[in-house]
């Protein structure tokens with residue numbers, strides 16, 4: 001077969017042959033990246049660097065680093081102040097219109113981008129997401145921001161105060177991203193009732209069968225936890241664990257949770273089918289080496 005193609009190419013125009021030889025089915029699976037809190041699509045020291053790294057390792061890959069808003073400043077501000085449900089709508093719309101993604105794509109979310117991309121998987125089955133990689137994502141939310149990335153620390157102090165006043169009041173839910181995945185284990189019922197984003201995608205108010213079906217359509221759901229994470233409380237959330245309800249000292253794993261035993265989101269079934277991958281990185285939040293990335297993450301992007 002290869003010989004036939006080659007022979008035909010020898011006789012016909014090179015331009016035509018280019019199309020024949022580069023079989024579309026063999027092109028690398030595109031990658032969609034969603035940055036974390038206080039970050040933006042294109043910072044060369046963060047997402048821009050990751051994009052470049054992936055492009056070097058997988059020649060010809062199409063990498064889309066999501067920008068929420070018209071420019072980088074808006075993109076960063078929106079990571080604090082644009083309702084996550086709206087952000088997910090914007091992204092779904094963007095992915096649906098992108099001609100490069102129509103055959104499917106892998107996705108990789110950093111920090112809060114990890115749970116946001118899971119919402120995309122659950123709400124927007126087309127185009128299809130193949131692998132979902134959550135790098136330090138807080139799949140069961142957070143109950144504290146012990147430390148904030150770099151220049152955003154004044155914002156974090158303010159956010160912490162606001163969340164303590166009333167994370168689940170309607171006004172705060174509508175406008176503060178971090179409130180939308182604030183998970184108060186001392187007040188699980190308030191969380192279940194009031195969280196407009198995380199409680200919804202985690203099926204806390206009932207089971208949306210399409211969420212379950214869409215998530216189960218993934219090939220792999222990879223979750224990376226940072227073993228020395230000082231920014232996420234509790235860091236167990238990065239593997240879908242959390243505080244045991246009613247207190248904030250003892251944590252339980254995903255497998256010990258009612259979400260799993262009742263299988264409201266289909267995660268138990270995915271686990272049994274080998275679709276859940278739990279990876280550990282031995283650093284603080286989002287700290288990893290290129291070698292670690294190449295060894296642990298790249299196989300899921302090929």
Ligand SMILES: *[C@@H]1O[C@H](CO)[C@@H](O)[C@H](O)[C@H]1NC(C)=O
Pocket residue numbers: 122123208209210211
């Ligand atoms: C389930 O989720 C889909 C996708 O977001 C939504 O359109 C639908 O209304 C939801 N169904 C229920 C019963 O909430």
Ligand SMILES: *[C@@H]1O[C@H](CO)[C@@H](O)[C@H](O)[C@H]1NC(C)=O
Pocket residue numbers: 189190193
């Ligand atoms: C949660 O919602 C239910 C049903 O609407 C209500 O009965 C209950 O009082 C609410 N609980 C809290 C803590 O808001």
